[in-house]
Each structure stands twice: as C-alpha cells, then as structure tokens.
Amino acid sequence: MSTILTAVLALLLLAAAFGLLLGYAAVRFRVEGDPIVEQIDAILPQTQCGQCGYPGCKPYAEAISNGDAINKCPPGGQATIDALADLLDLEPIPLDSEHGEEKPKTVAYIREDECIGCTKCIQACPVDAILGAAKQMHTVIISECTGCDLCVEPCPVDCIDMIPLPVTPNNWRWPAPVSDPSLILTDRGRGHLMQESA
Amino acid sequence: MMVKVYNFHGGIHPPDNKKHSTRSPIRPAPLPDRLILPLQQHIGHPATPLVAVGDCVLKGQKIAEPAGRISAAVHAPTSGRISYIGPHPIPHASGLEADTIVLDSDGKDEWITHQPISDYRQMKKSELIDFIREAGIAGLGGAGFPTDVKLHLGDDHIVNTLIINAAECEPYITADDMLLRERADQVLSGIEILAHLLQPSHILIGIEDNKAHAIRSLSDALQQTQLKTKLNIDLVVVPTKYPSGGEKQLIKLLTNVEVPSGKIPADVGIVCQNVGTAAAIHRAVHLGEPLISRIVTVTGEAVGHPQNLEVLIGTPFETLLQASEVDHNRLFRLVMGGPMMGISVENDQIPVIKTTNCIIAATYDEMPPAPPAQPCIRCGMCEQVCPAELLPQQLYWFAKGREFDKARHHNLFDCIECGACAYVCPSSIPLVQHYRFAKSEIRNEEAEQKKADHARIRFEARQARLERELAEKEQKRKERAEAAAKQQLLRQRAEDAKPAAEQSNEAELKQLKTAAAIARTKLKKARDALKNAEDKGQEGIEKMQETVKDLELKAEQAHNAWISAGGEDPAAKASPSIQQETESL
Amino acid sequence: MSLIRLSSPHVFKANTSAAVMQQVLLATLPAIFAMTLFFGWGTLIQITLAMLLALSFEAICLLLRKRSLRFFLTDGSALVTAVLLGLAIPPFAPWWVMAVGIFSAIVLAKHLYGGLGNNPFNPAMVAYALLLISFPVEMTRWTLPFVIQGDGWQVASFADTLRLIFMGMEPVWLDTLTGATPLDVLKNRGGMTTEEVWRSSAVLSQGVFAWYAVSGAYLMGGIYLLYRKIFTWHAPVAMLATLFIMASLVYGIDPYNYADPFVHLGVGATMMGAFFIATDPVSCATSNKGKIIFGIGAGLLVYIIRTWGNYPDAVAFAILLMNLAAPFIDLYTQPRSYGHARARVGIKDKG
Structure with a gap:
C-alpha cells in the first residue's frame, strides 16, 4: 500500500514540478513574433485581385489567420501556398480551382483608340496604376500593374486586354536542368538539351 | 624584384587548345555587308539610339548614347546607312532577341575626323573619363562593365593597386595573348592613361606562364618605354590554372587579398582592367578611335584555319567563320567565349559584341553533349576545385530541391559560375546550370517580393486615400448639417426667447398664489372651528389655538413667497386683514 | 543550321x-x-x-x-x-x-x-x-x-x-x-594477460601474420586510391591515427590487459574500414574538416566498442554510427568561402 502511495506521490510531485517549470518557461521565454497577419500578408502577392473572395490581400491574410484555407490565391499559385504552409506549419495543398487557375503573369493593356475616357477602370484599379481623366484616354503604368484584371470587367467598351509580360534577355530566367530524362527505362535521349521554357 | 605569387583554392587544368590559333598573326576580318549593333553590349542600361532608319553614318560616328550612369555608347564601325532598328538575335544565353541597330555598309569605310587628345595630362580627370565614356569603352575581358565607371573609383576610393588582367585562363582563347605579342606598346600606353587617372602606387600585370611569347614581348616593351620604374609596374607570371583570370582569383593570386563577399575590388583598394581594355583606351585617347573593333579568336576543330581576327563590332559570326574556312558539316556547337564559361549560340547571324573574345566552332567529338546526369555520389571533387571555396554539392542539393534559402545561406551568390565543378563531376551533373537556375529564381523572387511590397504600399495608400476622402465627405456633410441646425436654432431663439421667459414666471406666480390662497382658506376654516368651539365651551381649545397659530404662520409664509415672487394686489390687501382678524381675537 | x-x-x-x-x-x-x-x-x-x-x-x-x-x-x-x-x-x-x-x-x-x-x-x-x-x-x-x-x-x-x-x-x-579471429581470442581470453594469450593461442602466435598481410593489402589498395585522387586522406588518416593514439595510450597504461596499437591497426577490419568504408563518399561527411571529424569519431568508436563492448570487432558499428552523424557534422563544418571572414555554419543566419 505504502509503495503505491509513494509512487502516486512521486508522480504528483513530478507533475507539479514540471508544470511549474513549463509555466515558468512559457512566461520567461515567450517569443514575441511579428503579428501573424503581417507575416501572411507579406507572403501574399499583393495583386489585390480579390479572387480569394476577400476585398484584398490584407483581408485574406486576416481570414487565413482566423483559419481560412490557404489555397485560394491563384496569382500566388503553388509557391505562395507552399510558403504559407511553411509559415503556418500546415500541409501544402493544391490550389483551389474554384478561385481560379494559376496563370502566367500579365499586365493590363488599354487599346487607346477605343477608350472613351469613362474612368471606370481607374476607380477599379486597386493600386492606382491607370492614368487618365474623364473624357481623356487612359493608359496603364506597366511597372505598377499587378495583373489583377479587376479593370477588365468595368470597361464598358471592352478595350482592356490582359497581355503576358514579354520575356527579354533582361528578365529571362535560366531554366532548371531537365531532370534526367534518361533515368526512365526507355533509355532514350542522350544529353540534356536546355528546354525552351520561356 | 620578384613579386610573390600566392594561390587560390581549387582550380582545374583543362587542356588549353591555344596553340592552333596563335600560328598566324592578327589579320583584319573582311568587311561584312551588314553590321548588327546591339544597344546593350555591356552591363547596365541599354544605350539610346541617336539615329533613325535611313540615316547615313560615318565610321566612328556615335549612333547610340549611354542612358544612365552605368551604360556605354555605341559607334558605327564603318560608314553606311541605317537599315533597321529593332529586335534581332544577340549573343545571350537565352537565345532571345533584343534591340539592335543594323547598319548596311557602303564599302567606303569612311572615317569621321579623328579627334585624339594631344596631351591628356593637361585635361581635367573628369573630362578625360567622360571622353573615355563617349568612346564607348566597356571591359573587353568578357563581363563588359563600362570602363568609365571603374575609372571614377579613384574619386571615392583609395586605389593602391591597379591590376592588369592578362591571365586569359580559359582554354582556346588567345585574343589577349596575340594582342600582347603584337601590340604590347598600345597596352602599356593604355596602362599609362589608367595610371594617370587612378594614381595607384603599384601596378601588377598578371599573366599565365603558358604565354611565353607574350611575356617576352611585354617585358621588352616595358624595358623600352622605361615605364616599369616610372609607374612601378611589375609583370607577374602566374602558374597556369583555370580560373586564374577571374577577377577575384587574380587579385588573390597577386596580392593575397580577398575581395569581401558582396563588395567590389575597389573596396580593398584594387582596380582590375583587362589588357584589351587598356589598348582600347590607348586608341581612343591617342588616335581618337572609339571602340568599334576588337580582336576575336576564331578557333575550334570545325574551322580549317584557326586564327585571331581584328573584327568590327557587329560583324555576324558567319563572316568570321567563313573567313576561317569553317566546315559546316562538322560544326556541332558554336560557342561565344571560352569552353568553360562561354555561351552556346544557335544562330550564326549573331553579331560580335564588345565582349566577344572568342568564337569556337566545335565538332561533335570535340564538345559532345554531356552524358546524362547520374546521381551525385557526394565524391567531393567539386569542392576540391571550387575557386570560391563553396560546397558545390550542397548547393546542388538545395538548388535541385528548390531550397533557395539554404542555397543562399551556403553563399550561392559567391559562385562565379566558372564551371570547374561541372568539369570534374564524375556524375556529369550540370551543376552550373543548377546554380544559374537557383540564382535567377532567387532574383526573380526578390523582384516579385519587391513588386508585391510596392503594390501593397500603393494599395494601402489608395485605401487610405479613399478612406480619407470618405471621411472628408462625411465631415463636410456633418459640418453642413450642423451649420444648418445652428442657424435654425438661432432663428427660433430670436423668436421665442422673451415670451418663454415670461410664461415660466407667470406659472410660478400662479402656483404661489394658489398656495397662499389655500393657506388662507385653511386658516379661515381653523378660525371658524376655534370660534365655534369657544362658543360651545368644548374641550381642546388650547390645541386648536395652537393649530390656528401654526396655520397663521404658514399662511403668512405662503403669502410672503407669493409677494416676493412678484404677486401683487389681492394679497397685499388680504395680509393686513388677516393680521387684523388675528389681533381682534 | x-x-x-x-x-x-x-x-x-x-x-x-x-x-x-x-x-x-x-x-x-x-x-x-x-x-x-x-x-x-x-x-x-x-x-x-x-x-x-x-x-x-x-x-x-x-x-x-x-x-x-x-x-x-x-x-x-x-x-x-x-x-x-x-x-x-x-x-x-x-x-x-x-x-x-x-x-x-x-x-x-x-x-x-x-x-x-x-x-x-x-x-x-x-x-x-x-x-x-x-x-x-x-x-x-x-x-x-x-x-x-x-x-x-x-x-x-x-x-x-x-x-x-x-x-x-x-x-x-x-x-x-x-x-576464432585474433580479436575474438583477445576478447575472450578469460583471466589471462594479453601476453599469456599471445603465447598460448596459435591464431595469435602463428596466424596473426595472415591478418597483417591482408591489412597490408588493403593499405596498398588505399594508397593507390589516394594516389589516383579517388578520395582524400582526411577520413582514413584521422581514423587510423585516432585508433593508434587511443590504443597506445591505454596500452601504455595497462599493457597486461589491453592489446598493443599495432594489433588494433593490423587485425580485424581496421584497414578495410579506413580505406574502403570510411571513404565512401555517399555516407561520409563532405568537407575536409568534416571528414577528419568523421575519421576521429570512427577511430574512437572502434576502439571503445572493441575494448569495452560486446563485439570483438567494431568497424561496421563505428562507421554506421558516424554515418548517422555525418549530416550533422556537415552542418557545422562548412568551409569558409572566398570573401567571407568566417564560415557560415548551422542552418540559418543568426541575427
């Protein structure tokens, strides 16, 4: 009987001691991190396109921090999902196609001959990247455009196109070496030619 | 005096294949019908064209001017007519097109008037540097960094040592070798100008020991010109080992100083210039010739006559290959630059640019495609040869696994892409391409992050502006409403102010009057009762008398209150009557 | 074209x-x-x-x-x-x-x-x-x-x-x-001193030459591979030197109960382990410094397990244990790169 008591007592004592230790550690070594919303917002691509269903990247960041899914951002694509998964210690999941597909980067281009100067697109642009005034032709500042395509819908004469950014020697990226095509049983293809993946 | 030669880590000894192209002297290349001049032949911003299609230009005329601080001018290499301005394939690893100016030669090769500087020592240094900038000179060694930017380094850095790079460590290339053999005096003259601008205390010319002829010719020239003692020049012969001609490696070899990561040599008091650049400076300053030609080694097993040619910038590779009797059937790979770091091009219409030091027309057997990559067996040979002392195989794992943060932490950006690791890799892994891929992904990520941050700022600014506008509108609306309400109130008050005051007074009086009347009535009733009781001789008369007295007091008080509040006549008459009545008792 | x-x-x-x-x-x-x-x-x-x-x-x-x-x-x-x-x-x-x-x-x-x-x-x-x-x-x-x-x-x-x-x-x-192998005999010698075992066992007194010869053959092969630059000297030399020093120290203190250092180098799988297993690039540490640490660790473990452990030979266990530690060694033995004041070690930047 007394052995059982001793054992229970010892366990209780241990539990109490470790509890105190843990409690102390929790207070003493508390990590003051950046607010998580800021960190999430920093990962999001800031296109402010609203494809996630929220009116901008910050609101979506807030939603994620409150437990919303991390796969609702088509402009960020898989890279953003992976980064979010890494940050929040979640499993990376594929992009939710309900919110759109991952597309190559585009910028808005206004066919200036057709523009009637209604300023609707200017009001729609979340980053003030369209220049113009009422009854004046509008134009897109390409370096500021995030490619969110929010300006396409409001245009009454459909004169806005989303065009992919051209690849020039200056923004060209080295492709990854083709991953060992001959590792597969076929034994075909000697030499790894650089792929034309622009 | 012998200068001590130090060592750098790693390095390799690939077969140098230089002998073939040094058998014949430098020959001028044939004048092509058409010259293609990319606007960007250097590191920095593309130049801005100064000509339009149809313009006729003379040899040496500036046709594009530098745009921005780091940029270089472009000059017409011959006389002729501008036939096209627009995209054309350029020598670039991407194989893409970029803006060029195309010049149709008129065959006359007619110069503009040369404007050499008679005595550059009399000139202000900044003017002399501007002159060099106007001559379009960019590093001829391979990187193509605009030379004038490096010459300005004397302004904010103390330059102790000027290093002239004649190492030419890449196999096949002999352009600098031939230049030194034939034109050592031009190189020295250029060095003199560089020394005048930078005022170094020591000049070191680094050259690999496999160029005995060039070394002899250079030391002879040094002796003749007596510059050696005047400028404190040392000719340092370094052992042949690739990549001794890499800027950082040569600095380590000659001075045992390491350029700190992310810094430039000038931060440790050193400026490096290529021998070809020195010669180009000489020609610009003393002969008034801008940079319109350079020496190009045309070699490889697919050409019948490997040689060095003096080539006009913009000459298509095809012209040079033909001049060197190329065998198209055997040609398998066309490389611009050396076999270790050069870029392979798919098109022989690509032009020679300022950085084109060599064209290798290789046969299949000479440069066969690498065998398929085998798994890395972590043999560590790459690490043994890496001149930047990195861990190439770790970088490979990180690049392959897209763990770019870790790659960066392992100093990926200190990699100079010299190719030594890929050269020795027994598993034939395209290591350099893995690193290039990782680097461009990281750069792209950074650019995107920057853009995203910028977009966030703009979005937030817009949000703030919209909110502010809304708030302002709201504020204005409120202000308007308030102003209206105020006016309304004022008007109302003006109307109602007086009567309202009187009314309230009257009501009070009325109340007091009533109270006084009630008190009087009560008193009267009590008196009546008292009288009645006295008459009948009833008991409790004392008590009744007391009550009457009490009531008298109250009636008196109520009356007084009424009077003081402004009550008048009836009470004034009534009051004495009460007293009288009381006294009469 | x-x-x-x-x-x-x-x-x-x-x-x-x-x-x-x-x-x-x-x-x-x-x-x-x-x-x-x-x-x-x-x-x-x-x-x-x-x-x-x-x-x-x-x-x-x-x-x-x-x-x-x-x-x-x-x-x-x-x-x-x-x-x-x-x-x-x-x-x-x-x-x-x-x-x-x-x-x-x-x-x-x-x-x-x-x-x-x-x-x-x-x-x-x-x-x-x-x-x-x-x-x-x-x-x-x-x-x-x-x-x-x-x-x-x-x-x-x-x-x-x-x-x-x-x-x-x-x-x-x-x-x-x-x-039994010589190491077995030495291990299970009962109450005898090493000298007595050495005299009483034919395996030791007459047969040990065979094991020395085999070790010599491994050494030859190893030197050939070093000469051909198939691997570097760091891991094998560190391993052999550590084993030798450990054995010398302990033998110097108590020669009656412990084998002499040459026995440790010459019999068992020491030479094979040092030149053919510890140099296996796939499972070894990467940098030169790392290889030296790997070799030292392997040498120490070989001696410890052989002398105080249950098994007469320990090369396999020692090297497997060090294989386990290799990634960790790699993390902390990165070389100093050109242009850096000191090596960056560990996983992440500090500060």
Missing part, C-alpha cells in the same frame, strides 16, 4: 562515376588476392556469389523503380558493395548468409532510400552489422589461416568449399580449419 544551345561549361573531364567505381574495384584486388592466399577459395566464391546477387537485386530494384537498367547497372556501385561484403564475411559462411546480406545491402540500405547517392549508411556495412546480429554463429566461425595448418590448401579444396557453402555439407576438416 542545327546548332544546339547548352549551358556552359562545354568541356568535361573524362571521368565518370563508373570509372571511380572501377578504380575502387581495382584497389580491392590485392586484398582479394591476400584473402584467397591465406584463407582459401571461400573468399573468391563468396565474392562471385555476392556480385551475382548484387547485380540481380539491383536489376530487380531498378525495374521496380522504372529506371534505366543499362544506365544504372553499369555504374558499378553494386559491384563495389558486393566485393566489400564478400571480403568482410567469413569465407566458409553458407550461401544464404550472403543472400540475406546482399538483399539488405542493395534493397534495404540502398534502393529503399532512393538508390545510389541517397543512402545515409554504407550498404555493405549495414548488411554486415545485420548479419552479425542475426547470425552470430555463422558470422564468427572464421577460417583459420592456412599458414597454421600448412596444408590447408590441399585440405580445403575448391569443390569441398563449394559444397560447404552451397549445400551445407560439412567436410571433416571444418573444425580444424575454422576458429
């Missing part, structure tokens, strides 16, 4: 992984010769068996993993594993011991981890350790060197050895030709 566009460099050194493996195989020849000379046909039969099994298992794994047979079978890595295991196990061990060994080496230790280059442990040593634990009787019945018997070669004929290995037919000479 059909020109191709490739990333630089455009030239390569004529040097392949297969060539590296061939050099390693070449370097094992002296040891194979010495083993056969002193311990009979068994070694050769075991190596042949091991090679056949290794190639078969490798082929099966490659087929299952849908990889190119021609490409990977010719890299020679399976053969190196086979030869090393063939040399390591007792020459008269039954065939199924080798089969289990090769299975665990090729299938478990190599392909389940992703094939060549991805195995954290040296396959041959994984197999050896597994066999030693699973089949202690078969794995400790070592052949006695023929120098003791003098007529061993006539007694243990090729056919007899084949029958013994493949059919389990135990010939009459089995008991006279098998026994």
Whole structure:
C-alpha cells in the first residue's frame, strides 16, 4: 500500500514540478513574433485581385489567420501556398480551382483608340496604376500593374486586354536542368538539351 | 624584384587548345555587308539610339548614347546607312532577341575626323573619363562593365593597386595573348592613361606562364618605354590554372587579398582592367578611335584555319567563320567565349559584341553533349576545385530541391559560375546550370517580393486615400448639417426667447398664489372651528389655538413667497386683514 | 543550321562515376588476392556469389523503380558493395548468409532510400552489422589461416568449399580449419594477460601474420586510391591515427590487459574500414574538416566498442554510427568561402 502511495506521490510531485517549470518557461521565454497577419500578408502577392473572395490581400491574410484555407490565391499559385504552409506549419495543398487557375503573369493593356475616357477602370484599379481623366484616354503604368484584371470587367467598351509580360534577355530566367530524362527505362535521349521554357 | 605569387583554392587544368590559333598573326576580318549593333553590349542600361532608319553614318560616328550612369555608347564601325532598328538575335544565353541597330555598309569605310587628345595630362580627370565614356569603352575581358565607371573609383576610393588582367585562363582563347605579342606598346600606353587617372602606387600585370611569347614581348616593351620604374609596374607570371583570370582569383593570386563577399575590388583598394581594355583606351585617347573593333579568336576543330581576327563590332559570326574556312558539316556547337564559361549560340547571324573574345566552332567529338546526369555520389571533387571555396554539392542539393534559402545561406551568390565543378563531376551533373537556375529564381523572387511590397504600399495608400476622402465627405456633410441646425436654432431663439421667459414666471406666480390662497382658506376654516368651539365651551381649545397659530404662520409664509415672487394686489390687501382678524381675537 | 544551345561549361573531364567505381574495384584486388592466399577459395566464391546477387537485386530494384537498367547497372556501385561484403564475411559462411546480406545491402540500405547517392549508411556495412546480429554463429566461425595448418590448401579444396557453402555439407576438416579471429581470442581470453594469450593461442602466435598481410593489402589498395585522387586522406588518416593514439595510450597504461596499437591497426577490419568504408563518399561527411571529424569519431568508436563492448570487432558499428552523424557534422563544418571572414555554419543566419 505504502509503495503505491509513494509512487502516486512521486508522480504528483513530478507533475507539479514540471508544470511549474513549463509555466515558468512559457512566461520567461515567450517569443514575441511579428503579428501573424503581417507575416501572411507579406507572403501574399499583393495583386489585390480579390479572387480569394476577400476585398484584398490584407483581408485574406486576416481570414487565413482566423483559419481560412490557404489555397485560394491563384496569382500566388503553388509557391505562395507552399510558403504559407511553411509559415503556418500546415500541409501544402493544391490550389483551389474554384478561385481560379494559376496563370502566367500579365499586365493590363488599354487599346487607346477605343477608350472613351469613362474612368471606370481607374476607380477599379486597386493600386492606382491607370492614368487618365474623364473624357481623356487612359493608359496603364506597366511597372505598377499587378495583373489583377479587376479593370477588365468595368470597361464598358471592352478595350482592356490582359497581355503576358514579354520575356527579354533582361528578365529571362535560366531554366532548371531537365531532370534526367534518361533515368526512365526507355533509355532514350542522350544529353540534356536546355528546354525552351520561356 | 620578384613579386610573390600566392594561390587560390581549387582550380582545374583543362587542356588549353591555344596553340592552333596563335600560328598566324592578327589579320583584319573582311568587311561584312551588314553590321548588327546591339544597344546593350555591356552591363547596365541599354544605350539610346541617336539615329533613325535611313540615316547615313560615318565610321566612328556615335549612333547610340549611354542612358544612365552605368551604360556605354555605341559607334558605327564603318560608314553606311541605317537599315533597321529593332529586335534581332544577340549573343545571350537565352537565345532571345533584343534591340539592335543594323547598319548596311557602303564599302567606303569612311572615317569621321579623328579627334585624339594631344596631351591628356593637361585635361581635367573628369573630362578625360567622360571622353573615355563617349568612346564607348566597356571591359573587353568578357563581363563588359563600362570602363568609365571603374575609372571614377579613384574619386571615392583609395586605389593602391591597379591590376592588369592578362591571365586569359580559359582554354582556346588567345585574343589577349596575340594582342600582347603584337601590340604590347598600345597596352602599356593604355596602362599609362589608367595610371594617370587612378594614381595607384603599384601596378601588377598578371599573366599565365603558358604565354611565353607574350611575356617576352611585354617585358621588352616595358624595358623600352622605361615605364616599369616610372609607374612601378611589375609583370607577374602566374602558374597556369583555370580560373586564374577571374577577377577575384587574380587579385588573390597577386596580392593575397580577398575581395569581401558582396563588395567590389575597389573596396580593398584594387582596380582590375583587362589588357584589351587598356589598348582600347590607348586608341581612343591617342588616335581618337572609339571602340568599334576588337580582336576575336576564331578557333575550334570545325574551322580549317584557326586564327585571331581584328573584327568590327557587329560583324555576324558567319563572316568570321567563313573567313576561317569553317566546315559546316562538322560544326556541332558554336560557342561565344571560352569552353568553360562561354555561351552556346544557335544562330550564326549573331553579331560580335564588345565582349566577344572568342568564337569556337566545335565538332561533335570535340564538345559532345554531356552524358546524362547520374546521381551525385557526394565524391567531393567539386569542392576540391571550387575557386570560391563553396560546397558545390550542397548547393546542388538545395538548388535541385528548390531550397533557395539554404542555397543562399551556403553563399550561392559567391559562385562565379566558372564551371570547374561541372568539369570534374564524375556524375556529369550540370551543376552550373543548377546554380544559374537557383540564382535567377532567387532574383526573380526578390523582384516579385519587391513588386508585391510596392503594390501593397500603393494599395494601402489608395485605401487610405479613399478612406480619407470618405471621411472628408462625411465631415463636410456633418459640418453642413450642423451649420444648418445652428442657424435654425438661432432663428427660433430670436423668436421665442422673451415670451418663454415670461410664461415660466407667470406659472410660478400662479402656483404661489394658489398656495397662499389655500393657506388662507385653511386658516379661515381653523378660525371658524376655534370660534365655534369657544362658543360651545368644548374641550381642546388650547390645541386648536395652537393649530390656528401654526396655520397663521404658514399662511403668512405662503403669502410672503407669493409677494416676493412678484404677486401683487389681492394679497397685499388680504395680509393686513388677516393680521387684523388675528389681533381682534 | 542545327546548332544546339547548352549551358556552359562545354568541356568535361573524362571521368565518370563508373570509372571511380572501377578504380575502387581495382584497389580491392590485392586484398582479394591476400584473402584467397591465406584463407582459401571461400573468399573468391563468396565474392562471385555476392556480385551475382548484387547485380540481380539491383536489376530487380531498378525495374521496380522504372529506371534505366543499362544506365544504372553499369555504374558499378553494386559491384563495389558486393566485393566489400564478400571480403568482410567469413569465407566458409553458407550461401544464404550472403543472400540475406546482399538483399539488405542493395534493397534495404540502398534502393529503399532512393538508390545510389541517397543512402545515409554504407550498404555493405549495414548488411554486415545485420548479419552479425542475426547470425552470430555463422558470422564468427572464421577460417583459420592456412599458414597454421600448412596444408590447408590441399585440405580445403575448391569443390569441398563449394559444397560447404552451397549445400551445407560439412567436410571433416571444418573444425580444424575454422576458429576464432585474433580479436575474438583477445576478447575472450578469460583471466589471462594479453601476453599469456599471445603465447598460448596459435591464431595469435602463428596466424596473426595472415591478418597483417591482408591489412597490408588493403593499405596498398588505399594508397593507390589516394594516389589516383579517388578520395582524400582526411577520413582514413584521422581514423587510423585516432585508433593508434587511443590504443597506445591505454596500452601504455595497462599493457597486461589491453592489446598493443599495432594489433588494433593490423587485425580485424581496421584497414578495410579506413580505406574502403570510411571513404565512401555517399555516407561520409563532405568537407575536409568534416571528414577528419568523421575519421576521429570512427577511430574512437572502434576502439571503445572493441575494448569495452560486446563485439570483438567494431568497424561496421563505428562507421554506421558516424554515418548517422555525418549530416550533422556537415552542418557545422562548412568551409569558409572566398570573401567571407568566417564560415557560415548551422542552418540559418543568426541575427
């Protein structure tokens, strides 16, 4: 009987001691991190396109921090999902196609001959990247455009196109070496030619 | 005096294949019908064209001017007519097109008037540097960094040592070798100008020991010109080992100083210039010739006559290959630059640019495609040869696994892409391409992050502006409403102010009057009762008398209150009557 | 014109992984010769068996993993594993011991981890350790060197050895030709001092020469590989030096109970481990400094386990333990890169 008591007592004592230790550690070594919303917002691509269903990247960041899914951002694509998964210690999941597909980067281009100067697109642009005034032709500042395509819908004469950014020697990226095509049983293809993946 | 030669880590000894192209002297290349001049032949911003299609230009005329601080001018290499301005394939690893100016030669090769500087020592240094900038000179060694930017380094850095790079460590290339053999005096003259601008205390010319002829010719020239003692020049012969001609490696070899990561040599008091650049400076300053030609080694097993040619910038590779009797059937790979770091091009219409030091027309057997990559067996040979002392195989794992943060932490950006690791890799892994891929992904990520941050700022600014506008509108609306309400109130008050005051007074009086009347009535009733009781001789008369007295007091008080509040006549008459009545008792 | 566009460099050194493996195989020849000379046909039969099994298992794994047979079978890595295991196990061990060994080496230790280059442990040593634990009787019945018997070669004929290995037919000479290894004898010496054991045991007094000779053969092979720059000196030299220093220290303190340092270097799998296992690039540490630490650790563990542990020899365990530590060693032994004041170690930037 007394052995059982001793054992229970010892366990209780241990539990109490470790509890105190843990409690102390929790207070003493508390990590003051950046607010998580800021960190999430920093990962999001800031296109402010609203494809996630929220009116901008910050609101979506807030939603994620409150437990919303991390796969609702088509402009960020898989890279953003992976980064979010890494940050929040979640499993990376594929992009939710309900919110759109991952597309190559585009910028808005206004066919200036057709523009009637209604300023609707200017009001729609979340980053003030369209220049113009009422009854004046509008134009897109390409370096500021995030490619969110929010300006396409409001245009009454459909004169806005989303065009992919051209690849020039200056923004060209080295492709990854083709991953060992001959590792597969076929034994075909000697030499790894650089792929034309622009 | 012998200068001590130090060592750098790693390095390799690939077969140098230089002998073939040094058998014949430098020959001028044939004048092509058409010259293609990319606007960007250097590191920095593309130049801005100064000509339009149809313009006729003379040899040496500036046709594009530098745009921005780091940029270089472009000059017409011959006389002729501008036939096209627009995209054309350029020598670039991407194989893409970029803006060029195309010049149709008129065959006359007619110069503009040369404007050499008679005595550059009399000139202000900044003017002399501007002159060099106007001559379009960019590093001829391979990187193509605009030379004038490096010459300005004397302004904010103390330059102790000027290093002239004649190492030419890449196999096949002999352009600098031939230049030194034939034109050592031009190189020295250029060095003199560089020394005048930078005022170094020591000049070191680094050259690999496999160029005995060039070394002899250079030391002879040094002796003749007596510059050696005047400028404190040392000719340092370094052992042949690739990549001794890499800027950082040569600095380590000659001075045992390491350029700190992310810094430039000038931060440790050193400026490096290529021998070809020195010669180009000489020609610009003393002969008034801008940079319109350079020496190009045309070699490889697919050409019948490997040689060095003096080539006009913009000459298509095809012209040079033909001049060197190329065998198209055997040609398998066309490389611009050396076999270790050069870029392979798919098109022989690509032009020679300022950085084109060599064209290798290789046969299949000479440069066969690498065998398929085998798994890395972590043999560590790459690490043994890496001149930047990195861990190439770790970088490979990180690049392959897209763990770019870790790659960066392992100093990926200190990699100079010299190719030594890929050269020795027994598993034939395209290591350099893995690193290039990782680097461009990281750069792209950074650019995107920057853009995203910028977009966030703009979005937030817009949000703030919209909110502010809304708030302002709201504020204005409120202000308007308030102003209206105020006016309304004022008007109302003006109307109602007086009567309202009187009314309230009257009501009070009325109340007091009533109270006084009630008190009087009560008193009267009590008196009546008292009288009645006295008459009948009833008991409790004392008590009744007391009550009457009490009531008298109250009636008196109520009356007084009424009077003081402004009550008048009836009470004034009534009051004495009460007293009288009381006294009469 | 059909020109191709490739990333630089455009030239390569004529040097392949297969060539590296061939050099390693070449370097094992002296040891194979010495083993056969002193311990009979068994070694050769075991190596042949091991090679056949290794190639078969490798082929099966490659087929299952849908990889190119021609490409990977010719890299020679399976053969190196086979030869090393063939040399390591007792020459008269039954065939199924080798089969289990090769299975665990090729299938478990190599392909389940992703094939060549991805195995954290040296396959041959994984197999050896597994066999030693699973089949202690078969794995400790070592052949006695023929120098003791003098007529061993006539007694243990090729056919007899084949029958013994493949059919389990135990010939009459089995008991006279098998026994304990020198390290075994030293370990299980009862109350005797080392000197007494040395005098009383024929294995030690007469037979130890055979083991020294085999070690010498491994050393020769190792020096050849060093000369051919197949590996660097760091790991083997660090391992041998540590073992030697440890043994010298302890022997210097108590020569009656502990073996002298030359015994530690000369018998058992020390030389094989130092030159053929610890230098396995796949499972070793990467940088030169890391290799030295790896070697020191392996040397220490070999001595500790041999002297105070349960097993007479410890090279396999020591190297497997160090394989385990290799990634960690790598993290903290990154070289200082050009232009950096000091090496960046660990995983992340501090501060």
